[in-house]
Amino acid sequence: MTGRTIRTKLVAAVMTTTLAALLVSIAIIIGYDLRSYHRGLINDLSTQAELVGHMTSAALTFDDPRLANENLALLRTRPMVRAAAIYDANGELFASYQAQGEARQMPPQLSAAPSSDGDDLVVRQRISENGDTLGTVYLRAENQLLARTLDYLSIALGVTLLAMGVAYLLVRRMGHVVTAPIVAITEIARDVVATRDYSRRAPRISDDEAGELVDSFNAMLIEIEGRTRELETSSAEIAREVYERSRAQQEVMRLNEQLEQRVDERTLQLALANAELANANEEARSANQAKSAFLSSMSHELRTPLNAILGFAQILTSNTLPSTLEQKKEFANHILKSGRHLLTLINEILDLAKVESGTVTLSMEPVALADTLAETRTMVEPIAAQRGVRVLFPEAPGAVVLADRTRLKQVLLNLLSNAVKYNREAGAVVLACEQVAPNRLRLSVQDTGIGLDADQVASLFQPFNRLGQEGGNQEGTGIGLVVTKRLVELMGGEIGVTSSPGVGSVFWIELATTAPLAAATLEEGAQATGEAQPLPDEGAPHLILYVEDNPANLRLVEEIVRFRGDLRLLSAPDGHVGLSLARAHLPEIILMDLNLPGMSGIEVLRQLRADQATVAIPVIALTANAMPRDIERGQAAGFNRYLTKPIDLDKFSEAINSTLAQLYPPGSGGKQAPAERKAE
Incomplete structure (x- = not known):
């Protein structure tokens, strides 16, 4: 390119640059579009497969190929889908669809197929319901990637040729304007050098940088001394231009930073919107699953009493199954009982619907707790008496809670009836009141049932759970606790x-209170005064001292001991009173809570062991500190046994019996007086 003119070089440079820019731009656009097209096609097929899976899950569940075929037939609106099929969980063909003109049949058995079938794209999607795989959706669509690529190449070739032609014409047209001043200056300079004729002047034919070059050239010839001033002026002009360019560059950088910030903000907004959409989809799927489980359980619970009603009614109305009058009365009683049970189910479902829809209205007012507990006790005790369960109610003098009177009674009845229903035969239910804060009151219902594990507790407040007793024989929908939780x-x-x-x-439930709970008094207050009482005679019940500051826990142990005629209980509300009673009465066994006011149970044990009068008395820890390190620390402190709350009746009785057996082994002549044991 050395011998070419400036005009030729300019044309070659512009054409080369234009061609390179066109090729790079077209290649990037085509590559990006084909990549986006392929991804979009895969995502569209995956979304279509997921929708078909959701639509046909019911058909797979109920083995309805017709419904599945109808759902697949909807794909006729998607011409790119050439074939589709539904395979069951065993991989067998369940339903299929073929577009018009498609000759290939769907395989009868699902195999590990690749993601493409010749020129077609294949998408497989699992159909799951509640974590179980019901089947697989199989979609086959046309892959038009090659045809699309050829079309793009044809368009790119035409665009390139057209752009190159236009660029060539423009450069040829504009090249003269750019090169003419430079050619003129070159000719004048050559003449001045050759002739030394400084009177020659270069013609000014433009007002751009070429014109300024002509002026500078002419000024140099006119006045040599003015060259210095021109150079200084030029330097100042250059400095000003540099400053302006620096300012312009800083402004461009600032605008770029603002643009990046706006892009980041928009990207974050888009990500948040996508996350919200994903959460909404997940919530919708969860709601559908919950709805299906709810309807399934509700159908089972409603059909159970209906089965008894319709079955016994058919027997009563049948001419081929004669029955006696007593049998008819029995059948009628079964129908009546099932009808009442069905009415209870419907009422509970309606209560849940009202609470969930927000249509339930509450009348919040101060409610005297003593009156509500009295009404509740009247309704619960007959139910408990049928199973031999003892229900122990506390005294709540002056306690007033802020609640709806009717709904509060409904909540208490539901908790107490559940405690009776899921209790063991001849068990106990203890209702306790506790002031947990100046303006908060806690009501707790403790039973001696079989209890629940961690998984059952985690899913307890769900419809149709039935306290985790899925395999039990208790009646009910299991939504009572859900309604109770919402009402509370x-x-x-x-x-x-x-x-x-x-x-x-x-x-337990906690409610706001307008009047705090008064200090409860123990029924055995006279026993807690520390006054000495006569020692039991030979053969009298064994004396046990229980040091406990919680009235509900004390009441529960009193009820347990009451059923044993060989035991007599003495109680103390704190460690100081407990020490006084132990030294005054010398009980045969001491039950000790660890978290006592004023003095801990371990400190009480230490003082008992330091006193010669009480050093030999067995002390059994009865505490809620159930961590392994707590048990190890209690055993190291010197407790004979370590029992944890809630009380296990069998372990409690075994601890008492084994301790008494150690005190009075067989053949020892029976019970000894405390003084005799101390002398030993």
Whole structure:
């Protein structure tokens, strides 16, 4: 290119640059579009497969190929889908669809097929319901990637040729304007050098940089001394231009930063919108699953009493199955009982619907707790008496809670009836009141049932759970606790549960109170005064001292001991009174809570062991500190046995019996007086 003119070089440079820019731009556009087209086609087929899977899940569940074929027939609106099929969980062909003109048949058995079939794209999607795989959706669509590529190449070739032609014409046309001043200056300079004629002047034919070059050249010839001033002026002009360019560059950088910030903000907004959409889809799927489980359970619970009603009614109306009058009365009683049970189910479902829809109305007012507990006791005790379950109610003098009177009674009845229903025969239910804060009152219902494990507690407040007793024989929808939880929350309260398998459960609610609970007095207050009482005679019940500051726990142990005629209980509300009673009465066994006011149970044990009068008395820890390190620390402190709350009746009785057996082994002549044991 050395011998070419400036005009030729300019044309070659512009044409080369234009061609390179066109090729790079077209290649990027084609590559990006083909990649986006392929991804979009895969995503569209995956979405279509997922939709078909959701639509045909019911058909697979109920083995309805017709419904599945109808769902697949909807793909006729997607011409690119050439064939589709539904395979069941065993990989067998369940339903299929072929577009018009498609000759290839769907394989009868699903195999590990690749993601493409010749020129076609293949998408497979699992159909799952509640974690179980029901089948697989198989879609085959045309892959038009090659045809699309050829079309793009044809268009790119035409665009390139057209752009190159236009660029060539423009450069040829404009080249003269750019090169003419330079050619003129070159000719004048050559003449000046050759002739030394400084009177020659270069013609000014433009007002751009070429014109300024002509002026500078002419000024140099006119006045040599003015060259210095021109150079200084030129330097100042250059400095000003540099400054302006620097300012312009800074402005461009600032605008770029603002643009990047806006792009980041828009990207974040788009990501948040996508996340919200994904959450909404997940919530919709969860709602559908919950709805299916709810309808399935509700259908089972409603059909159970209906089965008895319709079955016994058919027997009564049948001429081929004669029955006696007593049998008819029995059948009628079954129908009546099932009808009442069905009415209860419907009422509970309606209550749940009202609570969930927000149509339930509450009348919040101060409610005297003593009156509500009295009404509840009247309704619960007959139910408990049928199973031999003892229900122990506390005294709540002056306690007033902020609640809806009717709904509060409904909540208490539901918790107490569940405690009776899921209790063991001849068990106990203890209702306790506790002031947990100046303006918060806790009502707890403790039973001696079989208890719940951690998984059952986690899914407890769900419809049709039935306290985790899926295999039990208790009647009910299992939505009573769901309604109870919603009602407690609507009244501004909280509800919770703690449970131990094989021991029992404690359900509690907390409500706002306008009048705090007065200090409870123990029924055995006279026993807690520390006054000495006569020692039992030979053969009298064994004396046990229980040091406990919680009235509900004390009441529960009193009821347990009451059923044993060989035991007599003495109680103390704190460690100081407990020490006084132990030294005054010398009980045969001491039950000790660890978290006592004023003095801990371990400190009481230390003082008992330091006193010669009480050093030999066995002390059994009965505490809620159930962590392994707590048990190890208690055993190291010197407790004879370590029992944890909630109380396990069998372990409690075994601890008492084994301790008494150690005190009075067989053949020892029976019970000794405390003074004789001390002398030994």
